[in-house]
Amino acid sequence: MELLKDRIAIITGGSGALGRAVAEHFLASGGKVAVPYIVDAEVPLFNERMGGRFPAAHIALSKIDVGDEAQVARFVGEIVKQWGRIDILVNLIGGFWGFKTVADTSLAEWQAMFDINLKPTFVCSRAVVPVMQKNKYGRIVSVSSRTGLTGAGEFAAYAIAKGAIKTFTASLAEEVMADNVLVNAIAPSTIDTEANRKAMPKAKHENWVKPEDIARTIAFLCSEQNQVTSGAVVPVYGRA
DSSP states (O other): OTTTTEEEEEEEEESSHHHHHHHHHHHHOOOOOEEEEOOOTHHHHHHHHHTTOSGGGEEEEEOOOTTOHHHHHHHHHHHHHSSSOOOOEEEEEOOOOOOOOOTTTOOOHHHHHHHHHTTHHHHHHHHHHHHHHHHTEEEEEEEOOOOHHOOTOHHHHHHHHHHHHHHHHHHHHHHHHGGGGGEEEEEESBOOOOHHHHHHHTSSSSGOOOOOHHHHHHHHSTTTTTTTSSEEEEEEEETT
């Protein structure tokens, strides 16, 4: 079943480990994907993952900084011009570091967590929402985290930035619900990626949540099968 047939999706972070799984699933589900990227080295990995299995006309890769308002506005305009509308926004951009107490965290380190985890979600959502409201249809999914819902010592900057995604999601959902725009978030635990395995070689990797499983949850939230869920944060913890 083509769950996302003919739907137009922007997937920020779509060239990363989780993003590639989401983009592949969206394409396999009949959608078209626009992927802004910043790291050149991720593009060959993206193309390898797609494996030439999907029409080139269904994929748009653009090098932009999704924290830059002008670049995002221009990108959104280009996608609307190319494909006529934007149905879905998946905010996957984020970053992580921890193992520092609040007392040991510098202001620059604190701000960096908000700049990479919260700012792009706000900038991209703000740019896309008017397009969705005009068309009276939209689905937005962002990424919080398990730590963001609970807090955690030595991870305060990351946890609070991710916790803010929960509040942002609930607030935006209330603003746009009358326009048939549904806004949700997911909250993963540790994601089973190559980078995380290298960073935590002694962890129980088999308990980590798989990117492909997260992709399926995101696809449901972005599909027309979801008619009533908005303002929610959906746990995707795996067995961790």
